[in-house]
Amino acid sequence: MLLIYCPYCEEERSELEFRQAGDAHIARPTNMTEMTDEDFEAFFFLRDNVKGLTFERWRHLNGCGRFFNAARDTVSDKFLTTYKAGLPRPDLSTLRPATEATVETYEATESNAK
Amino acid sequence: MADLATRTLPLSGFHGGSGAAALSVASPATRISLRAKPDAVAALSGVLGLSLPTKAKTSASSNGRYALWLGPDEWLVIDENEADLMAAVASGNVLHSATDISHRNTAIIVKGRGAAVAINGGCPQDLSLAAFPVGACSRTVLAKAEIVLLRTAEDTFRVECWRSFSPYVSTLLAEAAEDAGN
Ligand SMILES: [Zn+2]
Numbered sequence: 001m002l003l004i005y006c007p008y009c010e011e012e013r014s015e016l017e018f019r020q021a022g023d024a025h026i027a028r029p030t031n032m033t034e035m036t037d038e039d040f041e042a043f044f045f046l047r048d049n050v051k052g053l054t055f056e057r058w059r060h061l062n063g064c065g066r067f068f069n070a071a072r073d074t075v076s077d078k079f080l081t082t083y084k085a086g087l088p089r090p091d092l093s094t095l096r097p098a099t100e101a102t103v104e105t106y107e108a109t110e111s112n113a114k
Numbered sequence: 115m116a117d118l119a120t121r122t123l124p125l126s127g128f129h130g131g132s133g134a135a136a137l138s139v140a141s142p143a144t145r146i147s148l149r150a151k152p153d154a155v156a157a158l159s160g161v162l163g164l165s166l167p168t169k170a171k172t173s174a175s176s177n178g179r180y181a182l183w184l185g186p187d188e189w190l191v192i193d194e195n196e197a198d199l200m201a202a203v204a205s206g207n208v209l210h211s212a213t214d215i216s217h218r219n220t221a222i223i224v225k226g227r228g229a230a231v232a233i234n235g236g237c238p239q240d241l242s243l244a245a246f247p248v249g250a251c252s253r254t255v256l257a258k259a260e261i262v263l264l265r266t267a268e269d270t271f272r273v274e275c276w277r278s279f280s281p282y283v284s285t286l287l288a289e290a291a292e293d294a295g296n
Contacts, residue, residue, distance in 0.1 A: 013239070063252065066185055
């Protein structure tokens with residue numbers, strides 16, 4: 001079970017109390033009525049689905065109820081940090097470990113399972 | 115003259131558990147879900163007669179009335195003497211949102227040396243006295259149901275749940291209380 005640090009409760013809680021809520025830092029356009037369909041589609045539907053570091057919105061649904069943002073690695077599922085909604089992206093250089101640690105992947109740990 | 119409808123508690127008559135964790139239904143109480151910005155907290159505290167807690171996972175209590183921190187601008191207020199909480203907060207004359215949830219919720223009291231073990235049968239929170247001392251409270255989960263937990267004594271918890279979930283919550287607690295020992 002993952003433990004996720006809630007920046008409002010100021011402690012780690014079980015993942016069972018949380019819900020993922022899509023990508024973070026998606027700026028809502030101010031000229032929505034003038035946008036082309038293609039531009040609106042890009043804002044509304046299209047996401048990068050990156051492998052590795054991603055910024056996501058999460059909600060402490062069965063806790064304080066607040067939305068917050070998280071930097072998470074989609075390969076290892078590791079949360080690098082969480083921060084309150086409205087704050088800018090944290091500095092990546094402070095999030096990444098100095099030496100790249102071995103990342104546990106499904107392939108590495110399970111593919112040779114007997 | 116028309117007959118008046120009588121209201122029965124969702125878990126009327128329920129009791130059980132084990133020697134380590136006894137279960138009983140809490141007495142009827144009035145409850146409100148209270149939302150307010152920081153600048154209204156002092157006035158609302160004044161009319162409620164207790165200090166609305168502003169620190170996560172803490173509660174305040176006074177004469178059978180409890181205020182539980184649920185979120186940065188959200189509290190569950192419970193009054194065991196069934197006082198009119200809606201009128202109390204309205205008299206503060208400050209901007210707030212209050213919803214009467216007296217009958218949406220019901221509560222189960224879990225008491226005994228195995229009380230924390232029984233609740234941990236479905237709740238992932240650390241209920242050690244260091245992490246969850248007397249007076250600590252939190253909205254959390256009990257297996258598939260949302261609950262609000264309040265520790266009222268070292269060996270006693272109040273488990274608030276929505277009335278439609280109460281058969282599930284009480285049955286699950288009864289099972290977990292058996293596992294907590296006799
Ligand atoms: Zn929280």
